[in-house]
Amino acid sequence: MDMITASRKMVIFTGAGISTESGIPDFRSPGGLWTNNMPIYFDDFVRSAEMRAEAWRRKFAMEDSFANARPSRGHKAVAHLVRIGRASHVVTQNIDNLHQAAGVGDEQMIELHGNGSFAKCLSCDRRHELDWVRSEFERTEESPNCPACGGHVKSATVSFGQSMPEPEMVRAQEAALACDLFIAIGSSLVVYPAAGFPIMAKKNGATLVILNREETELDAIADLVIHDEIGDVMEPLLGLN
């Protein structure tokens, strides 16, 4: 708490663990939807109509738990720290839109792996809503093409083998280098390049705090490691002003 009060420019970095309390399984949950299937690589999505259809089939199978999810105590506390001006940015690996649902605005939000609450055309970048994709998919049993340009329509997330979004990478780097306190919450810190940001901030002189119920890859370099439940630790921060 003292570290947060003392910080003038804090960056909050989140992973799947902040959303488990919202009912979305993290990457490692045994039997979770994420672990049941081999990932579909970006090149396979582009190359194969069958893979595109399979990607949408999986997406809509998971959609109910995503669509009904509400921000956790962790999301609410993070949004509060942004609102009262303690946190300059929220850098997330998550694609579930729950930081925004808790009230974090576009200026503070940096999504490294995209956003699964809508789709985009891979050719013209036009946004498409999931309801439209779903009705087309259910009607034709094929992944729809963009009505404007005919390109492939894909969930607006970053797939394995797909390049990282350049503007978000630049913004995350700037935020990591400008902060005096970097808090990594609910990430196993094994997915790169995302996990490079806590290292970058620490090397640049920021204090690094890691909050996770289990050990992470970067515990050894952190100034403070809290092995606890995210909601329990973050909830009292809602009282900060």
Ligand code: NAD
């Ligand atoms: P991860 O699954 O590798 O790690 C999650 C970490 O959070 C684990 O170390 C776990 O111990 C911890 N954790 C889970 N619930 C917790 C709780 N209530 N309190 C404290 N700790 C808790 O997740 P990652 O590091 O974000 O990497 C997974 C990748 O998969 C990311 O790239 C992400 O894009 C994607 N993913 C996203 C979502 C989502 O959007 N909600 C969900 C699953 C996976």
